[in-house]
Amino acid sequence: MRMKLILSGVMLVVVIAACKHEQTNPGPKPYQLDIPSGLPEMPIPADNPLTEEGVALGRRLFYDPILSGNQTMSCASCHKQEFAFTDGGKALSTGIDGLEGTRNTMPVFNLGYQRNFFWDGGAADLESQSIAPIQNPVEMHAALPDVIARLNAHAEYPGLFEKAFGTKVITTPMLMKAIAQFERTIVSGNSKWDKYLRGETTLSAAEERGRIVFETEATGDCVHCHTLGSTFSDFEFRNNGVDSISADAGRALITLRGTDSGKFKTPSLRNIALTAPYMHDGRFKTLEECVDHYNTGFHSAKNLDPALRTKVKGRMSAQDKSDLIAFLHALTDEDLIHDPRYSKPAE
């Protein structure tokens, strides 16, 4: 019996050894993703697991202007940590050629929970998203072959890519994977609201009243789409009536369905006090304007979301509105904007 066991063991070793190539490099180390309690586990794609080396490389790339056409802009030029990775008050961001985009810069946190990217969901996965701004003529306006050639000619990147992906010949998929890995590690879940849910703090009276407005169908009813809890969004596409006829087709550009015209992805309300201005085109400068929009300002677009279509205008009092805004401020996560793991790496 023992003989058989030993033999089986030997057989297994021989079989494995027979196919194994010489391996001197132990490979990248798995990255331990730190999810604050209260947030769900993040799905990580099997073909791009998080590794220490991959995340560090992605972070460096995120902050490196080498990815833009004239090497003046990085991802971080418009996604600034201090503004929850948005563009610090700009309605529309400006690219390397001084051209403006058409939509407000979206924040970069908790992206691993989202199904698709951009206001219209045009990017089907986070890896694919990363190269769109790099190539877009109104953003970083680079030709991918140039970027890949530059990275391959760089003094340090080939070595860093080799550590992360096992080969020093850099390809586009490796670039996409590295950036997506870093982005997945940017997690926000330490707002006052999260701490309140964990029993670590209490809400002020105004914040508590605001929470009730947020959840109450007859007043705020924000919760209908900005799902309370981990993500503060259902990530669906909805027409929220900012225009009666939308100049931007929104989701319909992707689905080619007329019924999706003027629909945009419900954004998360986490860190909303840091990410002004608001809406897909940055038309509202303040949270007050946003709340006024949902209270009285919304237009009867043809495909206005049903949740809004049934709403009475002027249903929120002045008190309700200021309480609601107090609650929205409790969604700010100071840890996110100060976390050194997300900041520009030292040169």
Add this chain to the structure above:
Amino acid sequence: MQRMHTFKLGLLAAGLGLLLTASCKKSDSDTAPYAKLQFSFSNEAGGKPIELGPMNYVNAAGNAYSVDLLKYYVSNITLVKQDGSEVHFPSYNLIDAAVPSSTNFAIDSVPTGTYRSLKFYVGVDSARNHTGLQEGALDPVHGMIWNWNTGYIFFKHEGSFKDSTGATMPLAFHYGTDLAYVGVEIPLNDLQMEAAGRKLFIRFDLNQLYATPIKVDFNFDNNRSSGNAGDVFWQYTIRGNFPSAFSLIKSE
């Protein structure tokens, strides 16, 4: 008892041998009747080979035009046997008029026999058209991926044309999205696939693409991508014309 042990050891040794063989060896194709089928695509316009730059071509609508850039995906090749059965080869090839080597590629293991027709698609199937995280011909580095919507540009023709006033105007066609994925079938006239292999010479005629069955007049369609409502008619026209744009020149 001793004999029993010997027997078991023998079995184990045999098993080990089998496992070793099975675990390392790739599928056994050298003994099966397979042969190499080579493809050579010839990019032309009305009988003239495509030359990048000069305004050498005239389409059916009478527009003189040039080609500065011409790229397209040929994917998912299928061979139809004489009895109607099909052999599929999941494959993605990007043909680029600026890269002569891209017009030649091969399938190494085509079963020998008699073939009625060749089918392939222009574009990328929906299963592979919704992520850019892919290698080889589908690597986004080839400039055939959209920025606004994850997916591939199936066909690109950029150049210029003379408009109805005689002015030289830019021409840019970017064709794609799932609805643009289009199948092509070319008769092979009972091609004998022999053990020595075969080579198919296939013509892609831009003038046919802009003529048959529906004419494209560059005075009306000259800057089309596949993202706007205004592009839809052009997109359907091109999709309907693609099958007529490919033909067999010869087989060797």
